[in-house]
Amino acid sequence: MEKNITPAKHALSYGVTFGIILVLEFVLMYVLNIDPSENAWAGVVMNLLNYLVLPFALTYIAANKFKKEINDGFLSISETLKAGVSITVLAALIYGVFYILFDFIFPEFKEELFEKIQQVTIKQNPAMTAEQLKMSMKFVKIFMNPYIAAPFTVVMYAVIGLIHSLIVGVILKKDKPIFE
Template sequence: MDKSISPAKSGTMYGVLFGVIMVLEFVIMYVIGMKSLVNTSVGTIVNIANYLVLPLIFIFLGCNHYKKNINNGFISFSECLKTGVSITVLAGLIYAIFSVIFNFIFPDFINEMLDITRSQMIAQNPNITAKELEMGLGMVKKFMNPLIVFPVTLVMYSLIGLIYSLIVGAIVKNEKPSSL
């Protein structure tokens, strides 16, 4: 058994891969055109993938990798938690850094998203007042601020990682038998 590799460190590759996949999804959607994808199933599929499917897959793969390749077929519940949370935190960190950099490189992106949001708000509620519209757009703009996006993304993916690690840990754990 190689004790030099911690459960958290063993998930690094999976966290980086997960983060890169989320960045690539974003770039592809941006290149295709966000406006053409609004109110389509593509955005919903990407969200389901980023918040449900991909975290579960990468946490499962990371825990199994640690269990089979590093820890001789054993993994405790706490090691699953460490592995899973490290994977999602690293992926969230990569995505948050990319998001902040992207918004600095393309400052018009925020305005494009505000225009899309304005159109959606008006389409959903044609009787919305100008004051309500501006108040709603003000909240959206606050949440697009890099000082808010960065920590919120990290916290969100940490919680996702914790919840999914609990589920995966309950499935894949295989405690080492204690020898007397």
Template sequence: MDKNISPAKSGTMFGVLFGVIMVLEFVIMYVIGMKSLVNSSAGVIVNIANYLVLPLLFIYLGCNHYKKDINNGFISFSESLKTGVSITVLAALIYAIFNVIFNYIFPDFINEMLEITRDGMLAKNPEMTAKELEVGLGMVKKFMNPLIVFPVTIAMYAFIGLVYSLIVGAIVKNDKP
């Protein structure tokens, strides 16, 4: 057993891989065309992958890696939590940094997303007044600010990591006798 590797450090590889996958998904969606994908089944699939499937998968892989390869077949509940939260926070950090850089490189992206949002709001509620539309778009624009996106993304994925780590930890837990 290698006492030098903490559960959080053991998940680094999985966190980086998860973050890179989220960045690649974003880039592919941007290159293909966000307007055609945002309200389509492809957009739904990407969201399900980023918020459900991939976090569970990488947390499970990270906990299993720590259990089998580092800790001689043992992992406590707290070690599972440390591993899972570190994986999702690292992935969120990579994605949030990319998002901030992307918005500075392509400043028109926020305007494109606001246009897509406006079209979606009008499609769902055609009788929406101009004032209601302006208020709604103002809120969306505030939440697209990189200074808001960065901490919210990290906090959201930390919470997701905590919840999913509780689930995975209950499954893979094997305390030392």
């Protein structure tokens, strides 16, 4: 019997889960007024979770489940790539759409964040000239634009998904025998 479930379709629920986690982290940080520049642990924990732990764990779980339950115990690296990149890109799309909507609902958030970033930049680089500060803040403003940040996030998470998928693929790979 032919199975019509692809690794990417199988991984959709994991991508939605990851996207919801990203959104919830953002909302919690906003509601609880946690500033990663003041609380270094918060920034470290979020970065570890969002870029290392969650993408790897969700890719591993999705690929392993696909291997065992759908693909008769076999898994190729390309199937793992499809699952892992699907998970991270879908999560980034969910987060990107949320960020755009959040910007419409709370436009003051962007200005408050910009001011905090500018203060931290001045504090960390007291020898910075006014021209250098102006130039760096120009780039910060560009990347704070939700229409720039959302696509950039999708591309960044696609690369992260690719890297994690390759690692998971090497770990879980089991090719189908040529002759059965």
